[in-house]
Amino acid sequence: MAWGLAGLVLAAAVWLGSALAHLPPLDLAAAQARSTVVLDRSGTLLRPFATADGRWRLPLEPAATDPRFLALLTAYEDRRFREHAGVDPRALLRAAGQWLAAGRIVSGASTLSMQVARLVEPRGERSLTAKLRQIARAVELERRLGKDGVLRLYLALAPYGGPVEGLRAASLAYFGREPARLTLAEAALLVALPQAPEARRPDRFPEAARRARDRVLA
Structure with a gap:
């Protein structure tokens, strides 16, 4: 061996x-194509548009993401991400x-x-x-x-079910808020969802979504 x-x-x-x-x-x-977004003068999102191929993929910088989501993501998916x-x-x-x-x-x-x-x-x-x-x-x-x-x-x-791609589109679609304002439970679910985006969609399979979220929290 x-x-x-x-x-x-x-x-x-x-x-x-x-x-x-x-x-x-x-x-x-x-991969670098993003949805066109309309913002107000303060930078608040007013309306997004799908990409040419029908995907919702909104621009997002890591700094505009809840730090707890990033911590959960690396702990669950790749704990040595910054080292390798x-x-x-x-x-x-x-x-x-x-x-x-x-x-x-x-x-x-x-x-x-x-x-x-x-x-x-x-x-x-x-x-x-x-x-x-x-x-x-x-x-x-x-x-x-x-x-x-x-x-x-x-x-x-990252796939989040249907035409929804990326954390920001998923956060707005499923929870109606920007990624910087996620609760810990919401962040955990959005860490788990890309591994099985159709089978864990909270709008269709809430029990499967809950179990996946709880595994991340554990």
Whole structure:
């Protein structure tokens, strides 16, 4: 097991270096599209408009987000977000060991950067090759955008059910308030929702939403 795990990690490192050298740069144009918004003179949102492809994706800076949401997000999804370079080596080693033991992918060890990579470059297959490509893209995103840039993309692109994308659109759609004014329970639900956005929608499946929220709070 130990030799197999070491070999897998070495092969992944070699592949990552090669992929970063040969993959074409990510095209971020579509990911950077935002809804047009109308504001009053004090900056208060009066009306948003959907993007050209029908999505509600409102602009949002991390500084305009309730700090408790950001703390919950990193604690639940990627507790070493500020420490790694797009990939969490410890989580990756754990996932690799589980893959070797079970013969299949058990846990993906996805960092927030890897989740953003999947949102920017969606790929349907769930395979080792797809995961390695996602890792390479996560490292690329961190190099190009830095931590705050990656976080800004997550806050804009995370799926929240139907055409609602991003924290601000979800906060307004489900709770009628800006992300800076979320309660702790609301913030916890919006952390949990992107993992299963259709199955946990509070307007359709309130019990599933409550259970997911409680797991984050716990």
